[in-house]
Amino acid sequence: MSDKKKLVVIGNGMVGHKFLQSMVNNEALQDYEVTTFCEETRLAYDRVQLSSYFSGQSEEDLSLVEPGFFEKNNITVHVGDRASSIDREAKKVLSNNGQSIPYDKLVLATGSFPFVPPIPGHERENCFVYRTIDDLIDIKKAGEKSKVGVVIGGGLLGLEAAKALKDLGLKTHVVEFAPRLMAVQIDDGAGEVLRKKIEDLGVSVHTQKNTQAIVDGEQCLHRMNFADGTFIETDVILFSAGIRPRDDIARDCGLTLGERGGVVINDHCQTSDEDIYAIGECALWDGKIFGLVAPGYQMAQVVADQLSAKENSFTGADMSTKLKLMGVDVASIGDAHAVTENSKVYTYVNGSDEVYKKIVVSEDKKHLLGAVLIGDAVDYGNLLQMKLNDIALPEHPDSLILPQRDGSGSTGLGVEALPDTAQICSCYDVSKGALCQAVADGATTMAALKECTSATTGCGGCTALVGQVLNKELEKLGMDVNTDLCEHFAYTRQDLYNLIRVNEIKTFDEMLEKYGKGYGCDLCKPAIGSILASCWNDYVLEKPHVGLQDTNDRFLANIQKNGTYSVVPRIPGGEITPEKLIAIGEVAKKHQLYTKITGGQRVDLFGAKKEMLPVIWKELIDAGFETGHAYGKALRTVKSCVGSTWCRYGVDDSVTAAINLENRYKGLRAPHKIKFAVSGCTRECAEAQSKDVGVIATENGWNLYLCGNGGMKPRHADLFATDLDYETLVKYIDRFLMFYVKTADRLQRTSTWMMNLEGGVDYLRDVVIDDSLGLADTFEKEMQTVVDNYQCEWKTTVENEERSKSFKAFVNSDKGDSQIVFVPERGQLRPANKEEILAKLN
Amino acid sequence: MKTQMVNELSGEVDVCALTDIIEDAGTAALVNDMQIALFYIKKLDQVLAISNYDPFSEANVLSRGIIGSLGEQLVVASPIYKQHFNLVTGQCVEDEKVSIAVYPTKIVQGRVVVMDPCA
Ligand code: SRM
Ligand SMILES: Cc1cc2nc3c(=O)[nH]c(=O)nc-3n(C[C@H](O)[C@H](O)[C@H](O)COP(=O)(O)OP(=O)(O)OC[C@H]3O[C@@H](n4cnc5c(N)ncnc54)[C@H](O)[C@@H]3O)c2cc1C
Numbered sequence: 001m002s003d004k005k006k007l008v009v010i011g012n013g014m015v016g017h018k019f020l021q022s023m024v025n026n027e028a029l030q031d032y033e034v035t036t037f038c039e040e041t042r043l044a045y046d047r048v049q050l051s052s053y054f055s056g057q058s059e060e061d062l063s064l065v066e067p068g069f070f071e072k073n074n075i076t077v078h079v080g081d082r083a084s085s086i087d088r089e090a091k092k093v094l095s096n097n098g099q100s101i102p103y104d105k106l107v108l109a110t111g112s113f114p115f116v117p118p119i120p121g122h123e124r125e126n127c128f129v130y131r132t133i134d135d136l137i138d139i140k141k142a143g144e145k146s147k148v149g150v151v152i153g154g155g156l157l158g159l160e161a162a163k164a165l166k167d168l169g170l171k172t173h174v175v176e177f178a179p180r181l182m183a184v185q186i187d188d189g190a191g192e193v194l195r196k197k198i199e200d201l202g203v204s205v206h207t208q209k210n211t212q213a214i215v216d217g218e219q220c221l222h223r224m225n226f227a228d229g230t231f232i233e234t235d236v237i238l239f240s241a242g243i244r245p246r247d248d249i250a251r252d253c254g255l256t257l258g259e260r261g262g263v264v265i266n267d268h269c270q271t272s273d274e275d276i277y278a279i280g281e282c283a284l285w286d287g288k289i290f291g292l293v294a295p296g297y298q299m300a301q302v303v304a305d306q307l308s309a310k311e312n313s314f315t316g317a318d319m320s321t322k323l324k325l326m327g328v329d330v331a332s333i334g335d336a337h338a339v340t341e342n343s344k345v346y347t348y349v350n351g352s353d354e355v356y357k358k359i360v361v362s363e364d365k366k367h368l369l370g371a372v373l374i375g376d377a378v379d380y381g382n383l384l385q386m387k388l389n390d391i392a393l394p395e396h397p398d399s400l401i402l403p404q405r406d407g408s409g410s411t412g413l414g415v416e417a418l419p420d421t422a423q424i425c426s427c428y429d430v431s432k433g434a435l436c437q438a439v440a441d442g443a444t445t446m447a448a449l450k451e452c453t454s455a456t457t458g459c460g461g462c463t464a465l466v467g468q469v470l471n472k473e474l475e476k477l478g479m480d481v482n483t484d485l486c487e488h489f490a491y492t493r494q495d496l497y498n499l500i501r502v503n504e505i506k507t508f509d510e511m512l513e514k515y516g517k518g519y520g521c522d523l524c525k526p527a528i529g530s531i532l533a534s535c536w537n538d539y540v541l542e543k544p545h546v547g548l549q550d551t552n553d554r555f556l557a558n559i560q561k562n563g564t565y566s567v568v569p570r571i572p573g574g575e576i577t578p579e580k581l582i583a584i585g586e587v588a589k590k591h592q593l594y595t596k597i598t599g600g601q602r603v604d605l606f607g608a609k610k611e612m613l614p615v616i617w618k619e620l621i622d623a624g625f626e627t628g629h630a631y632g633k634a635l636r637t638v639k640s641c642v643g644s645t646w647c648r649y650g651v652d653d654s655v656t657a658a659i660n661l662e663n664r665y666k667g668l669r670a671p672h673k674i675k676f677a678v679s680g681c682t683r684e685c686a687e688a689q690s691k692d693v694g695v696i697a698t699e700n701g702w703n704l705y706l707c708g709n710g711g712m713k714p715r716h717a718d719l720f721a722t723d724l725d726y727e728t729l730v731k732y733i734d735r736f737l738m739f740y741v742k743t744a745d746r747l748q749r750t751s752t753w754m755m756n757l758e759g760g761v762d763y764l765r766d767v768v769i770d771d772s773l774g775l776a777d778t779f780e781k782e783m784q785t786v787v788d789n790y791q792c793e794w795k796t797t798v799e800n801e802e803r804s805k806s807f808k809a810f811v812n813s814d815k816g817d818s819q820i821v822f823v824p825e826r827g828q829l830r831p832a833n834k835e836e837i838l839a840k841l842n
Numbered sequence: 843m844k845t846q847m848v849n850e851l852s853g854e855v856d857v858c859a860l861t862d863i864i865e866d867a868g869t870a871a872l873v874n875d876m877q878i879a880l881f882y883i884k885k886l887d888q889v890l891a892i893s894n895y896d897p898f899s900e901a902n903v904l905s906r907g908i909i910g911s912l913g914e915q916l917v918v919a920s921p922i923y924k925q926h927f928n929l930v931t932g933q934c935v936e937d938e939k940v941s942i943a944v945y946p947t948k949i950v951q952g953r954v955v956v957m958d959p960c961a
């Protein structure tokens with residue numbers, strides 16, 4: 001065949017695949033015929049984000065392989081086939097399925113396996129590890145039939161797994177052998193704070209427990225007996241007691257291993273056989289296994305460079321980490337235990353807010369060596385950069401962790417201070433320089449920057465910093481400097497909102513006079529009209545406001561292509577009595593309106609001429625309907641599924657919840673429309689995860705999802721909080737909505753708002769749950785004002801004769817618009833097209 | 843009241859009382875079977891009139907647009923596809939090939955008078 005060199009890669013995990021991508025990027029691929037063995041039944045996926053599989057990410061979402069990758073690059077992949085041995089003499093790799101592939105160069109990227117302590121009973125039914133998608137599928141299945149779950153091991157991964165069990169609706173325990181959680185990363189003081197945080201999530205923590213045996217339980221499937229004589233009963237057990245490198249295949253062919261396992265490699269990532277490389281979690285460099293993805297990616301790059309004759313070597317990697325747990329900020333940087341000789345330690349503990357921060361600095365107090373942050377890890381990015389780039393510390397290093405009470409903002413160094421080489425995203429090895437370049441090349445939003453550099457898409461720890469770099473660059477490029485709403489107002493929507501609130505401005509003219517110029521336009525008028533409505537909730541057709549409204553708001557109906565309007569009565573939660581259904585039918589029939597069931601679980605009546613609207617609405621209101629705000633940048637619908645009332649799987653009454661939520665927030669004016677949905681169980685028939693606000697019932701309450709979107713650019717909602725009681729749910733939604741209303745740009749849905757929100761969903765949790773801005777009370781009060789001032793705009797309109805008159809087709813005639821023509825189709829009327837109109841006129 | 847007194851000699855049509863038009867917003871009127879859009883600009887104390895027909899959507903809707911200014915021009919934005927039309931010249935701002943009819947107006951003793959487009 002070809003005289004190409006043969007390259008075999010064992011393992012298509014995160015690092016193995018990164019290596020293949022690096023080969024493609026290096027254009028080294030044409031020199032090699034590449035084969036890879038992938039033991040799992042799926043190609044490489046994002047293990048770091050594994051837990052998000054439970055919160056709704058699909059296999060496709062997690063996949064790291066772009067469609068067509070292997071075909072396009074001519075790489076042979078054996079899926080579901082394990083390389084079983086290496087014949088170093090013949091230079092061949094043999095596989096379980098009987099493949100025998102020759103190699104010139106071989107790369108081991110076999111990863112690691114979870115260590116399962118040899119406790120008697122560990123192989124019982126419903127005992128799992130937490131490593132692959134298959135593991136998660138099994139755990140989920142077992143979880144459905146279980147009540148209690150235990151995670152053995154209170155490290156980073158164990159806590160993540162515990163949270164996942166909790167989200168599956170299990171009563172969850174974490175059992176840890178050491179005296180504190182995350183013993184490797186943090187010290188005792190921090191351990192205490194962390195323990196409280198984890199317990200606040202509803203997970204019970206048991207430290208200093210040595211499991212001796214797992215036997216039959218009485219209430220549950222298992223009983224775990226501890227050395228101190230105590231026990232726990234549980235249905236599901238997850239082992240998360242550390243990882244061990246998968247080095248068996250290397251051992252069998254005689255490669256040098258470390259004393260406690262791991263394939264020994266040099267700085268070029270070569271094993272004791274110079275034609276065999278090892279990268280990722282199976283490799284042992286300088287006596288260390290790196291259980292994080294970033295160092296593995298570096299090794300992948302080193303080997304790809306070697307194979308394309310570029311100089312590069314592995315020189316170790318930073319092991320700082322941040323826990324990916326909602327509501328629990330935990331981060332550890334560098335020398336967290338202050339083992340460096342003569343190092344100095346500063347600690348800040350705030351018991352009431354459950355915040356613990358510690359920094360470790362060099363003897364001369366000039367350099368940061370390590371840090372531990374619990375409860376507030378906002379400064380993680382900044383501190384990490386200080387350490388990695390050896391940036392000189394301020395005179396009083398403790399100022400880095402003391403709270404800034406004077407409102408002067410975060411202490412950290414500005415991103416300005418960082419060199420271009422500073423690695424901002426360690427998961428994807430993205431430097432500050434690379435981010436700046438991407439911004440210069442046109443990635444001018446967080447979303448675009450994410451997409452083209454992958455920064456922030458791993459552990460998310462770098463989000464705040466990436467946002468800062470973005471803003472600084474935009475400023476430099478003079479790009480985003482103009483955030484003016486339009487030529488009449490040199491302010492952002494957010495500024496305008498604050499001006500209106502603070503100065504209690506009640507009309508557009510007042511605003512124009514004080515802060516604007518010219519006459520206003522179709523951008524600033526509706527925007528300010530909407531802010532006025534959000535703040536004061538006046539009737540939008542009140543004289544000073546009427547000219548501000550887009551035609552839809554002005555006539556309280558949606559304009560159609562032929563100048564007629566549609567009519568959408570509110571049907572909260574999609575629940576409707578037969579009487580009301582008949583009433584709608586009768587109104588539609590009488591006025592010959594085209595009738596259609598909408599995608600929002602209600603009924604839309606089309607083809608109403610402007611002058612007919614008050615009459616139609618009068619009839620609907622008499623039949624007990626209210627406006628559906630289908631025309632407004634406002635709450636649209638709260639979709640529901642039938643829920644526990646009827647459905648055999650429902651765990652809570654989604655219809656009642658949906659109706660209550662819809663009635664609470666109806667009429668709220670916002671930067672853009674807002675949609676909710678409530679599902680009665682995880683089958684999710686109401687599609688709540690595609691809504692701005694999604695609510696899903698669990699055995700223990702309600703899970704809240706935020707910032708989803710259907711439409712043009714669909715976005716899966718983020719799981720924001722779990723197992724809430726209804727009051728807390730409403731409280732969080734109040735705060736969330738008011739925060740959005742206050743800070744979003746004009747016509748920005750919650751999804752794009754979120755994607756541009758510095759700090760992302762974690763920040764949002766800080767604001768909404770932890771009240772980091774101290775605004776929660778205000779938000780709730782403001783929302784209550786809106787709720788209390790609710791009025792059905794159509795009711796107000798039809799009750800006022802003057803107002804109804806303003807719907808007339810012509811100010812000086814009782815005629816209608818004769819140029820609107822309809823034709824019949826399938827038993828209803830629709831707008832005539834051009835030819836049909838001409839035909840009619842002739 | 844909607845008296846429609848036609849003054850044959852001057853070709854002027856008394857359309858309505860000024861108070862019938864919502865200030866800084868549009869109102870449609872039927873003048874000799876033609877639809878026109880009237881806008882009362884409060885700052886100028888002046889009524890501007892243009893055709894109500896939006897050539898882009900081919901519907902009679904311009905009276906339902908939002909008015910304002912773009913630079914020095916007074917404009918209305920079509921409520922359907924949002925093109926702007928100069929209220930004084932009828933020129934479309936986005937497309938120089940498109941313009942619509944404009945009608946001279948005056949305010950006489952609190953009444954809005956439009957020059958009869960058919961005269
Ligand atoms: C009537 C309806 C289609 C139907 O026959 O089912 C509809 C009709 C319109 N949609 Fe929609 N949307 C309708 C459900 C949806 C849905 C489905 C849903 O809500 O579950 C979506 C995707 C979900 C979402 O919003 O995330 C949807 C995404 C859009 C979008 C894209 C929004 C986005 O964020 O990408 C627009 C354009 C916009 O708002 O800028 C839009 C805009 C429109 C407008 C207002 C376009 C316009 O300006 O004329 C349509 C006129 C409505 C009218 O005259 O009443 N409509 N639209 C549905 C009314 C639902 C209701 O009862 O209120
Ligand atoms: C739940 C979870 C959360 C995590 N969170 C983080 C985090 O926040 N940050 C972070 O940096 N890291 C995190 N990690 C660790 C990270 O996932 C690993 O560091 C990374 O996956 C290592 O990549 P790898 O390619 O070396 O191993 P893997 O991704 O495990 O890939 C190895 C692959 O090789 C296959 N294989 C093994 N032997 C053979 C054989 N003989 N033949 C064929 N195929 C074989 C395996 O089946 C596997 O698919 C997390 C891990 C888990 C499980």
Ligand code: SF4
Pocket residue numbers: none
């Ligand atoms: S999908 Fe497009 S055409 Fe259909 S209703 Fe929505 S906006 Fe209109």
Ligand code: FES
Pocket residue numbers: 424425426427428455456457458459460461462463
């Ligand atoms: S550092 Fe983990 S995503 Fe950037």
